[in-house]
Amino acid sequence: MTDLDPEASLHGRLRASILGLDLAPGQRLSERGLEPELGASRTPIRAALMRLESEGLVRRDGRGWLVAPIDLDEIAQIAEFRELVETGAVRLALPRARREDLLALADLADSADETGTPEHSLHTGTSFHLELAHLAENAELFAALQGILTRLFRTRWLEVQSTESRERVRREHSAIAAALLAGDADAAERALLEHLRGTHDRLALALGSRRREFAARGIPIDGAGLASR
Amino acid sequence: MTDLDPEASLHGRLRASILGLDLAPGQRLSERGLEPELGASRTPIRAALMRLESEGLVRRDGRGWLVAPIDLDEIAQIAEFRELVETGAVRLALPRARREDLLALADLADSADETGTPEHSLHTGTSFHLELAHLAENAELFAALQGILTRLFRTRWLEVQSTESRERVRREHSAIAAALLAGDADAAERALLEHLRGTHDRLALALGSRRREFAARGIPIDGAGLASR
DNA sequence: CCTCGCGGTCTGGTATACCAGTATGGTATT
DNA sequence: AATACCATACTGGTATACCAGACCGCGAGG
Missing domain, CATH: 1.10.10.10 (Winged helix-like DNA-binding domain superfamily/Winged helix DNA-binding domain)
Known part of the structure; x- marks a missing residue:
């Protein structure tokens, strides 16, 4: 980056x-x-x-x-902190962003083609969240989210493995962008939280249950991983 | 630290x-x-x-x-991000903290004696905010606030120069702790925001207007500094 | 056979010599 | 006098040699 x-x-x-x-x-x-x-x-x-x-x-x-x-407990804490940061980004971005910026964000969300590669989807998703944070016009918040996404990167690839989940992410991103375009901060925050929590819960579930499989590939996964809130 | x-x-x-x-x-x-x-x-x-x-x-x-x-615009952004982090800390800490932890926090707030040195007041204030963040039981959030307070340290000393402001800080900290003890998250968040915004506004005012004085002491202060929100 | 001890071989931590690029100041030339 | 150029003295970047401490294994002694 x-x-x-x-x-x-x-x-x-x-x-x-x-x-x-x-x-x-x-x-x-x-x-x-x-x-x-x-x-x-x-x-x-x-x-x-x-x-x-x-x-x-x-x-x-x-x-x-x-x-x-990779520690499930740590990931859960990062995810919790991320909710804070990103909901803050939504609240700050809405009054600050120009309409054309929000339109560009919506385009970015829609551009995640489910026929694309997982890598492409991951990259587009990262860009979406970072661009949203950018619209908050707060360098500290942006840097914080950048660090968060970096630290979550190694596990985030799991969520874009199947075409269904890629499509789901695309849809949820679009919903967030649409709520922002409508100027509805509460709806945007709800959509964002739904997206983050759903993603994290599925991730924690997958990581926790497939721990042995990962261990066989030389990837130990620490932590209890009762990660849902 | x-x-x-x-x-x-x-x-x-x-x-x-x-x-x-x-x-x-x-x-x-x-x-x-x-x-x-x-x-x-x-x-x-x-x-x-x-x-x-x-x-x-x-x-x-x-x-x-x-x-x-020292850049006033940067300080304003950090302060804005800090609001996000600390209000998040309040919301997370309230359901997680044991009553005795909240009592200890209240003690800490009250222990800032206005007869103490500015250094002592600064240290106690730092401890108060960090301890509050600690009660949120989220290491990421704690680390973020630690970084924020570090970066604000050089200017925060200004707010504890006069005995009046030290007393004001003590009172506001106590109010936050009291609201937490009462289990009133909204009141705690309001008290916190009032504290942070008041502190920051006075700081930005003092720094902006005394820019020349600081420059004479070899401390340039950058940024526009129209920092109130 | 078990245990205690010593030596070799890792680790990061530090000091230092050398490299290449740059900015600056002084000098020489026009 | 002004300007252009060159020498020099910085800058951080890198490679490397040496240090001290820790761990591990092997061997000797009980």
């Missing part, structure tokens, strides 16, 4: 490896071990790790680093 | 220098220039700067580093 070409910087490459699950959640990383793979020396690798740490994608583990584990 | 003794780590020392305005906002920093003052080599200094960058206390300026300037 910072670099146009993810291959450009060490940080971008490591980030892509983590978000793409090429580096398994919970896996330990060593600065020297990454040297040959990244073709760089420890100094820039350390810088990249520190930056990824501040993004929540990597953690310090006593002596050593580890790819941020 | 990270280290018990701010003098312990390079990061803590630099942080204290910035928050204490020993390093003027907007001042350029060079890694090598900090070496003699901090008695360390570039590597750990760079690490500290990168960490401070992620906290928003330091910025990159092309080639080079900059102590984060």
Whole structure:
């Protein structure tokens, strides 16, 4: 998100490896071990790790680093915080956004074609939420949502695996945009919450029940995961 | 906040220098220039700067580093985002907090003695808001507020300069705690918003009008600062 | 056979030397 | 006197060598 070409910087490459699950959640990383793979020396690798740490994608583990584990309890907390941030975005955006901005947002929501790839759907969905936050014209809120979406990225791909869920997301995004266009803040907030909660509940359910399957693929999933509210 | 003794780590020392305005906002920093003052080599200094960058206390300026300037527009945005976060904290904390936790919070609010030092009042106030956020039992929300308060720290000291404002803050904190104890979420949210908005408006007014005075002390203040909402 | 201890090999942390790009100031030339 | 150019002294970026502490395994002794 910072670099146009993810291959450009060490940080971008490591980030892509983590978000793409090429580096398994919970896996330990060593600065020297990454040297040959990244073709760089420890100094820039350390810088990249520190930056990824501040993004929540990597953690310090006593002596050593580890790819941020996927923890259902943590995801539930992030999702809860996200509700706060995004409903705030809706309330702030409505009086501030120009009609043409809202129309563009609606176009963006509709542009998520269910025939597209999961990656495309994920990207469009991310853009929709970020664009909505952008309309709130508050840089802090925008940055907060950006961080949230980054940290949820590795699990969000699950929700766009089936064409049905992609279509459902598209429909819910459109409903949010439509309520905003109608100037109905309450309806927009309701539609948003329905979207976020439904998405999160399905996600938590899928992650929790398929824990063994993921573990077999080298992706441990921590936390209790009784995540519905 | 990270280290018990701010003098312990390079990061803590630099942080204290910035928050204490020993390093003027907007001042350029060079890694090598900090070496003699901090008695360390570039590597750990760079690490500290990168960490401070992620906290928003330091910025990159092309080639080079900059102590984060004080910008009224930015402060207004942070304050707006803070309203979102803290009202969310109130709504989440109320059903989750035990009565004894709320009593402790009320004690904390009342413990801000107007005869104390400004530093003590500032510290108590910080603790009050953080403790309130803690009761929401959401680590993301807590971390967000922690970052917000850090970034507002350099200007928040203004609001505790006079004994009247210290007393006002104490009273408003007590009112928030009382509403929480009464289980009245709406009243608590109203009291909180009144507190935050009043504080911010007085702050923006003071900062805006005394811009020249601060400039004479080497503290430039950017932004338009028509900050009331 | 079990246990205690020591040594090798990891880890990140630090200091430092070198690189390349840039901004600046002084000087020489017109 | 003004301007253009070049030398120099910065900047952060990188690679690397060395340090101290921790962990693990192996071997010796009980």
